[in-house]
Amino acid sequence: MKIWRYGDNVNTDMLFPGKYTYSCSTADEIIPHLLEDLDSSFSKDVKKGDIIIAGKNFGCGSSREQPVIGLKAVGIKAIIAESFARIFYRASINQGLVLIESPDFVKAFSGNDSIELNLIKGIIKINKKNFSFPKLPKEITEIQNSGGLLEYTRIKLKKKNK
């Protein structure tokens, strides 16, 4: 598992350049351009199970769900940041990409530490130290448990139209 480390205010243009927004919408089209203007090695070297650790306001800028779809498709296990921008946060809930907001963890992480992530218990471990992160409200876990927002809406529509 590799840890990809980035700073504050990583915006949606860095995650997926705006010039491609109307030519790429499927995961296959998106993946080669992921983080293109931020880190040219990312899309080549990223592996399933990798984690991104970043600073404040990750995902700020445009409403752009391609990076979320792309990061989920390449198998990013979680993005851990000091904070996230709100549209990116919602988009991640909608696609089932795991985001963890933990400023304490990000500040304590030195870069070389080995980390363990337990999503069920809501704990990240650096060396032996535990950092817990809060569970999401039940309205949101319901969406995630359905497999994302569209699945959730499909189930609702089916029930309603019975």
Add this chain to the structure above:
Amino acid sequence: MEMTFAEKILAKYSDEKNIVPNKIVNVTPDHLLTHDNTAAIIQKIQNELDKYGIYSNKMPIIVLDHVIPAATEKTALNHKKIREFVKEFKIKNFFDVGFGICHQIVIEKGFALPGKLILGSDSHTCSYGAVGTFSTGIDRTEAASLLLSGETWLKVPNSIKINLKNKLQKGVYAKDTILKIIGDISASGANYCSIEFHGDVNELTIDDRFTITNMGVEMGAKNSVFLVDDVTIGYLNSIGISKSNYDITYADKQALYIKEFDYDLSHIEPMIACPHSVDNVKPVDEIEGLEIQQCFIGTCTNGRISDLKIAAEILNGKKISKNVRLIILPASIDIYENALNLGIIKTLVKSGAIILPPGCGPCLGAHQGVLAPGEKCISTANRNFKGRMGCKDAEIYLASPATVAISAIKGKITNPKEVLL
């Protein structure tokens, strides 16, 4: 309990009495805005659309503005699919290529009204607080779900109060004001929050307020709002909407804010956001003299008639520097026509400007004025992110239309106060 603007609106739309920050509520917005991304949105739900249809044909507002006229076969095909969708589902509010930028249309056509709730699959949907609407951006998947079901969840935000006092000096504009505020608060300083502007706002026109609320998202805000006053009511009257058509929502006097900021408008100087983040803000004076190659006046932030007027006043009888290109886009066809009638377009063209059709143009880097490596552009847009104008090795500086116009004449970044005083 005394409530903020956001709390009151969300209480009204969710029918919940006990509204406190962080509570999650279900709402049905009055409108859902989508643009060129409508093609990608409907692609996600083709089966469901066939089976269940859409929730309402009055809720969506669809505006083609981002890459217009189509730049490639792919964008042309997207536009075509959107037109077919509009026809099939009898979408009431559709604005094809050439009408203007989506946010301008929503306000100009009177969809955004005081006390209403609008969601849009575009981050600058937060603009409609200019007329007292609660509005915010969502993603494509959520827009797809809203098309089908008509409802979604929102978290009740904390609110920030910004008190403005006194008047702006000559040569200083709404754009300088919001840049100054974002520079102070930072790109994440208002994350998840609702921003309310209070105080001496009477001198700020709806155009000014639009510029300010448009950039709320650049400090992370969920929404940004000017509470309704005579200026709002007067503006709505001017577009043919009388008071009986809307229900104004005010914040309560004793509402709780997590932060308050005070700004004396008379102390603000022309400001500029330097590469590559919107909160990297400096007084124009600090980087005066920097050579630029492209100048851009337009976008949902500053492509209105008042902006074009300011540019024309400065460019009147002058030529732009031979070392720069000046690109100008009116934000809508109505603004374009108005500018034509007032002789503004003639002045701009004579000075050497290139007028592009009403739309987003070079703002998102897809076409019409992409930058080359090493080039610098001074723009009236709202974002200067690396790569935003199509090239990651170019630089974007954000400023007011006056600063951009005078800089186009000099070929380098220049403080407009020097010519306007």
